[in-house]
Amino acid sequence: MNVPLLDLGPQIQLLRNEIIEAVTRVIDSTRYILGPELQSFEEKVAAYCQADFGVGVSSGTDALVMTLMAMEIGPGDRVVTTPYTFFATMGSVLRVGATPVFVDIEEESFNMDPEALQEIMEREQGRGHGVAAILPVHLFGQCADMGPITAIADKYEVPVIEDAAQAIGACCPVVDSKDHISWKKAGSMGRTGCFSFFPSKNLGGIGDGGLVTTSDKELVDILRSCRNHGASPKYYHPRIGGNFRLDPVQAVVLDIKLQYLDSWHKKRRQNSKIYGELFAGKGLAETTVRLPVEKYRDMPGAEEHNHHIYNQYVIRVPERDALQAYLLEHGVGCEVYYPRCLHQQECVSVYNDQSFPIAEKAARESLALPIYPDLTREQIDFVVETIASFYTSK
Numbered sequence: 001m002n003v004p005l006l007d008l009g010p011q012i013q014l015l016r017n018e019i020i021e022a023v024t025r026v027i028d029s030t031r032y033i034l035g036p037e038l039q040s041f042e043e044k045v046a047a048y049c050q051a052d053f054g055v056g057v058s059s060g061t062d063a064l065v066m067t068l069m070a071m072e073i074g075p076g077d078r079v080v081t082t083p084y085t086f087f088a089t090m091g092s093v094l095r096v097g098a099t100p101v102f103v104d105i106e107e108e109s110f111n112m113d114p115e116a117l118q119e120i121m122e123r124e125q126g127r128g129h130g131v132a133a134i135l136p137v138h139l140f141g142q143c144a145d146m147g148p149i150t151a152i153a154d155k156y157e158v159p160v161i162e163d164a165a166q167a168i169g170a171c172c173p174v175v176d177s178k179d180h181i182s183w184k185k186a187g188s189m190g191r192t193g194c195f196s197f198f199p200s201k202n203l204g205g206i207g208d209g210g211l212v213t214t215s216d217k218e219l220v221d222i223l224r225s226c227r228n229h230g231a232s233p234k235y236y237h238p239r240i241g242g243n244f245r246l247d248p249v250q251a252v253v254l255d256i257k258l259q260y261l262d263s264w265h266k267k268r269r270q271n272s273k274i275y276g277e278l279f280a281g282k283g284l285a286e287t288t289v290r291l292p293v294e295k296y297r298d299m300p301g302a303e304e305h306n307h308h309i310y311n312q313y314v315i316r317v318p319e320r321d322a323l324q325a326y327l328l329e330h331g332v333g334c335e336v337y338y339p340r341c342l343h344q345q346e347c348v349s350v351y352n353d354q355s356f357p358i359a360e361k362a363a364r365e366s367l368a369l370p371i372y373p374d375l376t377r378e379q380i381d382f383v384v385e386t387i388a389s390f391y392t393s394k
């Protein structure tokens with residue numbers, strides 16, 4: 001048997017006719033930039049994410065870059081983020097000329113540790129450094145702990161930008177001062193939420209795409225102008241932006257897929273549950289293989305709110321490299337997200353002497369297994385059998 005890490009084939013088979021019809025409609029309309037199809041999709045995604053506005057952009061990376069530009073964050077500004085994420089999170093900060101400041105992650109969730117964030121904010125203030133923004137990432141489909149993170153941001157009067165590229169539709173429990181819990185969608189808690197429609201995300205286009213959510217009425221006008229070279233009105237440029245537009249061709253495809261998104265999330269969650277049962281059945285769970293942890297599983301309302309959308313199903317084992325080689329050799333697709341932390345990257349050699357031990361350990365131990373919605377029970381069985389055979393053959 002062969003189990004790929006991701007197979008979009010079944011999904012495109014199901015939606016093929018619908019997609020071809022929609023793309024044909026765009027082609028025949030001859031309206032290829034912005035327009036009503038894009039606007040309608042933006043409104044639907046914003047509503048889905050519990051935000052007032054959505055601004056379609058060319059990629060998740062550009063969603064981040066454009067937010068930073070719209071918020072006038074640049075040289076001399078410091079942006080607090082995590083060292084354990086896809087490069088684009090840090091790359092966007094560097095590209096606008098700002099300085100990333102790293103906070104270590106929580107061992108269990110892989111996300112920014114709010115206690116460590118508090119320490120860093122205090123340290124930065126003590127050194128006389130203003131922080132221009134806090135940029136948490138909702139890694140692998142589970143939200144960073146936004147209750148404490150936004151509380152810290154409010155205390156220091158710093159805006160939060162959510163990197164929600166992997167977490168469209170994920171919910172986060174936020175506890176208010178009266179101990180009341182409200183479940184909030186990724187992209188509705190920060191000043192903006194930055195989403196990616198890269199094909200491997202839970203909502204993926206037929207190419208690159210992204211979107212910024214916000215409920216800030218003034219900011220949305222600036223964002224819309226930024227994606228169009230900072231023009232407002234046309235040919236008059238109060239600011240510098242870029243060509244960050246999302247094509248209507250992508251918008252109509254994503255619009256179709258959006259209708260299926262919750263059912264796909266559900267299948268990913270079911271697959272995760274099956275993995276859990278099979279690993280436990282083999283006696284591998286916890287002792288040998290550390291399974292992903294759903295941080296919010298015991299919060300009231302967790303059942304009804306999708307608190308992990310499993311963009312990736314990431315296990316942890318100390319012998320990760322040997323296991324990965326074994327799985328690939330035996331037909332099981334798997335990938336390391338991410339083998340090297342951001343502060344250790346060559347392009348930021350000035351940070352290389354910094355140390356974030358929990359992130360570094362995650363980079364050594366984590367391994368993503370297939371979790372896509374169309375995975376069959378037999379394929380999941382095969383993945384777990386193969387992992388079990390790795391341990392018995394050792």
Ligand SMILES: *Cc1c(COP(=O)(O)O)cnc(C)c1O
Nearest residue numbers: 059060061086088165166196198
């Ligand atoms: C995918 C991703 C991005 C970038 O999105 P693109 O659409 O590929 O530019 C940014 N941050 C995170 C955490 C991502 O996973």
